[in-house]
Amino acid sequence: MLSQLRNKLGNDTRILVGNIPDLSQVNTYTSLGIPKLLLTLQIKRWNDAIKQIVKKNQCDLVDLYSHWKELSEHPEYISFYGFYLSTHGYERLVQIFYQQYLK
Template sequence: MLFLLAMLFLAGCSSPLTGQEHNGKLTIQTAPQARMTYVAIGASDTYGTGSKNPRTESWPAVLSRMLAHNGDGKMQEQSLGQNTVRLINLGIPGMHAHDALGVELPVAIDAHPNLITVWLAVNDLVDNVPPSSYAQDLERLLQDLQTKLPHVRIVIANVPDLTLLPRFSSTDTTQLAHSVASYNAVIQSVVDRHHVVLIDLFQAWQELASHPEFISDDGFHPSTAGYARLAQLFYQGMKQHRII
């Protein structure tokens, strides 16, 4: 696992190198420095499980392109190098908040990013981690990020309405709704305490009820179209809070 994370970090952080011959000598050119380094902390729904190509179709990948192109596909009035957003997607399927403290948090800090998104709650909820325990882990995650990276912009998403997902159609939706509400209350409390930006997916993604194409065939993870919509919701929320 540590080797996997190291390779993931290097893949996200290293600048492409190109060789060019000049006056008979081979010189190495690095890509222009990125305007922004963006780190995504999360689990399978950050990694991109359910999409056709997680590397390019996860919502952090789509969001990073939106950030680089001003959200509408049009290049900002900057050079290509200055406009580049370097994405380090730390999403690992099956990840819980407590495990992320030892696996994803150190990599995020070492990357010295300008922007961090955190969407890390659904696995904890589904696996019956008590909200109080989850609250302690999320609190520590944010405290460490803000202590080590005092100028970083942090965005946190809450839990969508899981009762709208086909996977839970045969479960006790009343109890599930209660669990979602408890987790979202915890997230709101931590967000308020640390003065970070909340993306309220519970409210914003109620449209799942009328857009089944946003969910993949497993009935749980977003589809390629769903990840594209999630990226829009994150981008809109960040624009609304004027952090981009």
């Protein structure tokens, strides 16, 4: 899908792609019984694949895993349901993407 987008937009258009943040900091996953180590290893695999695809398609990686370590310190970033982002979480996500865009 990313390659199709790249082909459609051409190389002059910047495409930002975010990887997966460190969800082991989100209590929802641990409350479901998912071991933190297992979740961390799986996210690393997914992020490695995302990084390769982003590079292959000449896009910019927004490294949410590295930049969003504050998830555990800001429970307000996660919605009432415990899985989706809240309004505050989306505001922070926009800030992170915008910082990458300015580089």
